[in-house]
Amino acid sequence: MQAKHIAILGSGNIGLSLAKGLVKAQQYQPQQITLTRRNVAALNDLANQGYQTTADNAAAVAQADIIVLAVLPQQLNKLLDEIKPNIQTEKQLFISVISGVSCEDIRQYLGMDVQVIRAMPNTAIAIGHSMTCIAADRADAENLQLVKSMFDTVGISIQINEELMTSATALCACGVAFFLRSIRAASQGGTEIGFHAHDALKMAAQTAKGAADLLLQLASHPEQEIDKVTSPKGCTIAGLNEMEHNGFSSAMIKGIKLSADKAGVLYKKEG
Numbered sequence: 001m002q003a004k005h006i007a008i009l010g011s012g013n014i015g016l017s018l019a020k021g022l023v024k025a026q027q028y029q030p031q032q033i034t035l036t037r038r039n040v041a042a043l044n045d046l047a048n049q050g051y052q053t054t055a056d057n058a059a060a061v062a063q064a065d066i067i068v069l070a071v072l073p074q075q076l077n078k079l080l081d082e083i084k085p086n087i088q089t090e091k092q093l094f095i096s097v098i099s100g101v102s103c104e105d106i107r108q109y110l111g112m113d114v115q116v117i118r119a120m121p122n123t124a125i126a127i128g129h130s131m132t133c134i135a136a137d138r139a140d141a142e143n144l145q146l147v148k149s150m151f152d153t154v155g156i157s158i159q160i161n162e163e164l165m166t167s168a169t170a171l172c173a174c175g176v177a178f179f180l181r182s183i184r185a186a187s188q189g190g191t192e193i194g195f196h197a198h199d200a201l202k203m204a205a206q207t208a209k210g211a212a213d214l215l216l217q218l219a220s221h222p223e224q225e226i227d228k229v230t231s232p233k234g235c236t237i238a239g240l241n242e243m244e245h246n247g248f249s250s251a252m253i254k255g256i257k258l259s260a261d262k263a264g265v266l267y268k269k270e271g
């Protein structure tokens, strides 16, 4: 258990997923986490669970050791204006999960030499299965280790170069949606060939989970595992080739490239 207090500024999808993941992993108690958003009434359930909740970002920052920035890129500058008077550069660490905003962007906008580490988790953080990419331009090793160990308790984390953070956003954060859509499509196919929708979805999701685990647990390559499924003249290769003729791999690759391009231009420095 860490003794530190965390303020999560912007408690929406990812901010709340992070808070829930940290508590589920027993790394923090709800009482050690302050959640903020402007519509604070939407956090009432969390307040009943013991989290501190407020719309006052500056007050949340005043009592925090770790400050997580989790608003949308277009909401960041206003938030930084609000909290600037209460920042204590010597003792506080910023973790930004905001896409397309560099550590230097934050220091530059604040005009302060704050310690900033970027983390790009995904929503599976709520259940301890995030793939989180971590990057910093000049954070000290102790803080980097602290952030890494924090995200390791809620999934798997790797440290990458900061210039790859927009790519990490597309592959890992947006990626959850891409794989979910694939599973949804598989379940729709399943319904068309005879299963009730809820059964088809469960069957598709468990099949996807098994496929991912084959790669992770056996450290094998997708094509190696695909070769084991595709019997000669069989039904798998027939279905797979039909999907490829319709651009399956190409659609995924193009989508990821477009997401990465977009992730790089989400933030406008002037606000």
Ligand SMILES: NC(=O)C1=CN([C@@H]2O[C@H](COP(=O)(O)OP(=O)(O)OC[C@H]3O[C@@H](n4cnc5c(N)ncnc54)[C@H](OP(=O)(O)O)[C@@H]3O)[C@@H](O)[C@H]2O)C=CC1
Pocket: 009, 010, 011, 012, 013, 014, 015, 036, 037, 038, 039, 040, 057, 070, 071, 072, 073, 075, 078, 079, 097, 098, 099, 120, 121, 122, 123, 173, 174
């Ligand atoms: N969703 C995801 O899977 C991932 C998102 N990210 C990044 O995380 C960030 C948040 O994304 P996401 O959670 O999806 O977005 P949401 O819109 O769900 O969350 C943003 C939250 O910020 C709150 N907010 C806005 N302005 C302020 C303010 N001035 N003070 C306090 N709270 C504020 C909003 O609530 P209210 O309007 O009530 O203030 C809202 O709850 C983005 O920058 C995104 O790029 C990163 C990885 C994954």
Ligand SMILES: O=C(O)[C@@H]1CCC=N1
Pocket: 099, 169, 173, 174
């Ligand atoms: O769609 C978005 O912009 C955010 C960033 C990563 C996931 N969701």
